[in-house]
Amino acid sequence: MPKKRRESPETIICRCEDITVEEVRELIARGYDTPDEIKRFSRCGMGQCQGRTCRLLLLGEIAAATGKSIEDIPMSTFRPPTKPVKLGLLAEARMRREGGEGE
Amino acid sequence: MRSTADVVVIGGGVNGTAVAYNLAVRGCRKVVLLEKGTLACGSTGRCGAGVRMQWGTEMNCRLARESIARFETLGQELGFDGDIEFKQGGYLMLAYHERQWEQFGKNVALQNRLGIPSRLVAPDEARRIVPHLSLEGLLGATFCPKDGHVNPFKTVQAYAEAGARLGVAIRKFAEVTGITRTTVRLKRVALANGDEIETPVVVNTAGPYSRQVGRLAGVELPVHSERHQILVTEPVAPLQGPMVMSFAHGLYCQQTPHGSFVMGLGDPHEPKGFDIGHSWSFLEDVAAKVTQVMPILKEVRVVRQWSGLYNMTEDAQPILGQVPEFPGFFQAIGFSGHGFMLAPITGILLAEMILGLGTSLDVSMLNLERFSRGELIREPSVV
Numbered sequence: 001m002p003k004k005r006r007e008s009p010e011t012i013i014c015r016c017e018d019i020t021v022e023e024v025r026e027l028i029a030r031g032y033d034t035p036d037e038i039k040r041f042s043r044c045g046m047g048q049c050q051g052r053t054c055r056l057l058l059l060g061e062i063a064a065a066t067g068k069s070i071e072d073i074p075m076s077t078f079r080p081p082t083k084p085v086k087l088g089l090l091a092e093a094r095m096r097r098e099g100g101e102g103e
Numbered sequence: 104m105r106s107t108a109d110v111v112v113i114g115g116g117v118n119g120t121a122v123a124y125n126l127a128v129r130g131c132r133k134v135v136l137l138e139k140g141t142l143a144c145g146s147t148g149r150c151g152a153g154v155r156m157q158w159g160t161e162m163n164c165r166l167a168r169e170s171i172a173r174f175e176t177l178g179q180e181l182g183f184d185g186d187i188e189f190k191q192g193g194y195l196m197l198a199y200h201e202r203q204w205e206q207f208g209k210n211v212a213l214q215n216r217l218g219i220p221s222r223l224v225a226p227d228e229a230r231r232i233v234p235h236l237s238l239e240g241l242l243g244a245t246f247c248p249k250d251g252h253v254n255p256f257k258t259v260q261a262y263a264e265a266g267a268r269l270g271v272a273i274r275k276f277a278e279v280t281g282i283t284r285t286t287v288r289l290k291r292v293a294l295a296n297g298d299e300i301e302t303p304v305v306v307n308t309a310g311p312y313s314r315q316v317g318r319l320a321g322v323e324l325p326v327h328s329e330r331h332q333i334l335v336t337e338p339v340a341p342l343q344g345p346m347v348m349s350f351a352h353g354l355y356c357q358q359t360p361h362g363s364f365v366m367g368l369g370d371p372h373e374p375k376g377f378d379i380g381h382s383w384s385f386l387e388d389v390a391a392k393v394t395q396v397m398p399i400l401k402e403v404r405v406v407r408q409w410s411g412l413y414n415m416t417e418d419a420q421p422i423l424g425q426v427p428e429f430p431g432f433f434q435a436i437g438f439s440g441h442g443f444m445l446a447p448i449t450g451i452l453l454a455e456m457i458l459g460l461g462t463s464l465d466v467s468m469l470n471l472e473r474f475s476r477g478e479l480i481r482e483p484s485v486v
Contacts, residue, residue: 030264037141040148040256041185043361048337048406079407080381084337088401090390097387 016047116147119308120262121450127269149411173447192344194250221247311412338362419482
């Protein structure tokens with residue numbers, strides 16, 4: 001059963017990529033009812049926080065639209081690095097390793 | 104459930120959706136597209152999103168030229184209500200060794216003969232094109248302003264939705280478990296859920312898993328898969344027009360219209376296989392190389408890394424056409440890392456072959472038999 005909701009269609013669901021609830025609902029209505037499809041076609045969850053904010057909200061939307069329970073919805077793959085890391089820092093780590101005792 | 108189709112396409116990446124759309128738009132009525140997972144979950148959705156005409160074999164140049172010409176108007180052609188994010192910022196390809204520079208000279212001569220507007224550029228001109236480029240060790244570069252970027256996800260969505268409006272039945276989570284001949288003409292495609300589809304034509308667009316799909320039909324295809332790793336950064340203000348590519352580093356790096364940088368490395372020691380995991384050493388490798396070539400990128404943050412599979416052939420050119428001993432079983436496989444960018448023309452060519460129309464381009468040399476005959480012309484410009 002869809003739950004009663006308070007948010008408006010313009011409510012931002014993914015704040016990194018500025019994706020609204022309305023955009024997500026529109027994709028679900030087109031048949032894209034997995035987190036992976038919505039991620040690919042809208043960028044929801046692809047930003048700096050890697051879905052930490054929107055993941056559960058998105059699952060809630062899919063559950064409400066499809067009648068599935070959240071546990072039955074396949075999650076997107078979690079990908080490293082968990083936190084954004086500067087390329088310069090990674091390059092330095094490589095140089096230190098090569099300059100030090102080596103691999 | 105048993106059903107029938109005119110054509111069954113196996114694989115819901117860019118080539119599968121492009122073939123299905125091009126069949127439907129040419130009047131083919133019952134096209135069924137089967138995808139094991141979800142649309143663009145394989146190599147298409149994992150690729151670097153670059154499109155270029157700067158190739159080293161005549162065939163790859165022709166396929167790429169025709170594809171990019173179509174990308175220019177693809178959104179409108181498909182009636183897509185989104186944006187496929189086609190950006191022609193060019194490709195700047197860097198040479199650090201004499202041998203590479205000589206190869207670039209040959210490539211540009213070939214490309215120009217085929218009407219591709221690439222040119223050799225000296226280091227100072229390369230720096231005018233990409234102001235943050237380091238000139239250390241750089242001999243020269245080639246540049247083609249018509250190369251660029253397209254969003255692979257949106258392209259698949261555009262093809263899939265245009266196909267669906269024309270009647271293509273797209274089934275996700277539909278894994279094929281068998282392809283058997285029932286009559287001289289007909290095949291039966293069996294699905295994991297027990298469904299069966301009878302059809303005269305099966306198209307293999309399964310990308311990295313195309314060899315497995317071939318085996319379901321008892322056909323051994325001369326392709327193998329190998330992992331390529333890739334990463335994306337946070338979005339930053341527009342900084343870099345072209346894709347920057349260096350074969351010496353095995354590196355490619357482009358800023359997308361979204362603002363993020365997408366970059367990857369080819370690893371010559373990567374074993375054959377289906378591993379799509381990721382490694383920390385890749386992050387350090389690519390960071391060390393890309394900041395050497397473009398030091399300003401030290402300040403940009405990586406947000407995500409992943410990997411995908413190239414489906415390789417011995418000559419790094421695709422296999423397009425029918426299996427001689429299995430008429431009606433068509434292949435669009437073995438794109439060797441450039442399947443996304445060649446999809447617009449591949450979709451057209453496969454539809455023309457299947458419907459018995461003349462092909463827009465003579466691609467007979469991309470037949471399957473070339474491997475047993477040893478008629479291979481190897482593409483030299485693959486990262």
